[in-house]
Amino acid sequence: MPDFKKQLTTFVQMLRNIEDEFKLHSLTPNEQAVFYTILKSNDVCNITKIVDKSGLSRSTVYKTLRKLEENNLIEAFQSQSDKRESIVSLKV
Amino acid sequence: MNSISDLKYFLEVSVTTFVSFNLLYIIWIFFIISSETASGFNGSIMYVPHAARVLTICYFGISAIPALYAAHVFCTFVIGGAYGLNNLLLFDLLGTSLLSTTSVLIALYAMAGLGFKIRTLPFYEFTKDSVYLDLGNHKHIIMVTVFSAAVHSLSLYVYNYLRAISSNPEMFIRFFVGDILGTLVTIFTLSFMLFAFFRER
Numbered sequence: 039m040p041d042f043k044k045q046l047t048t049f050v051q052m053l054r055n056i057e058d059e060f061k062l063h064s065l066t067p068n069e070q071a072v073f074y075t076i077l078k079s080n081d082v083c084n085i086t087k088i089v090d091k092s093g094l095s096r097s098t099v100y101k102t103l104r105k106l107e108e109n110n111l112i113e114a115f116q117s118q119s120d121k122r123e124s125i126v127s128l129k130v
Numbered sequence: 131m132n133s134i135s136d137l138k139y140f141l142e143v144s145v146t147t148f149v150s151f152n153l154l155y156i157i158w159i160f161f162i163i164s165s166e167t168a169s170g171f172n173g174s175i176m177y178v179p180h181a182a183r184v185l186t187i188c189y190f191g192i193s194a195i196p197a198l199y200a201a202h203v204f205c206t207f208v209i210g211g212a213y214g215l216n217n218l219l220l221f222d223l224l225g226t227s228l229l230s231t232t233s234v235l236i237a238l239y240a241m242a243g244l245g246f247k248i249r250t251l252p253f254y255e256f257t258k259d260s261v262y263l264d265l266g267n268h269k270h271i272i273m274v275t276v277f278s279a280a281v282h283s284l285s286l287y288v289y290n291y292l293r294a295i296s297s298n299p300e301m302f303i304r305f306f307v308g309d310i311l312g313t314l315v316t317i318f319t320l321s322f323m324l325f326a327f328f329r330e331r
Binding site: 040042045046048049050051052053054055056057059 | 139142143146185189190191193250265266267268271317318320321324325
């Protein structure tokens, strides 16, 4: 006797395979929040602005920025006017 | 005990099939068909309810056939009729619904003849050489979609020709493309929805 729930689980698995194939979930929700905050700022963005706009803690933002930088999605550089401040921008 | 669980399974499959076909049919009527009727109806270029046929028959097997047939007749007669899409006689409505409902089943048996078999269907022997269709793999589902769209469009074209309903070859092309596009759009939309709304955060 076939199992209805098992068949639905296989169906959901098929939908997840599509996600995997097209890498729809390659960014975590935190990464998405930071990425879209930078995207919405149009130009360059400093870390304080990302913390304010994304609603994430400073340490989470730093951790997330490092991951986005590793994935080659953003680049961070030192501000010319204030050497203590880091500026980030999209690398696309 | 077995007959109760059999009945429960049949009811679950029937309700899921009937509701999903109706839902997709209503979406098709409201969002897609309204933009297509201007130049006369020769078959939809994006027939999303075909996804319900493919998915329910692939995952639930022949248990889904009665509900799928009922949903097909109900939607064409009641909903389609209300929107002026059903110009068929009752005999033709029942005939085309039967062809549409069984098109996926026929396609699956045709594929089985070519060596691609599916575990949810009985009636033929599995051998060591059988290549099983993986229901968790969307590429296999897409392959079934293409085969079933071909069977569906061809059978309806032949039926329409023999019954002198229509002999326009454009209808064959539009049914074929419409079934494939409609199913792909439905599957990909469901996948995006799963990603957007149901993934754990």
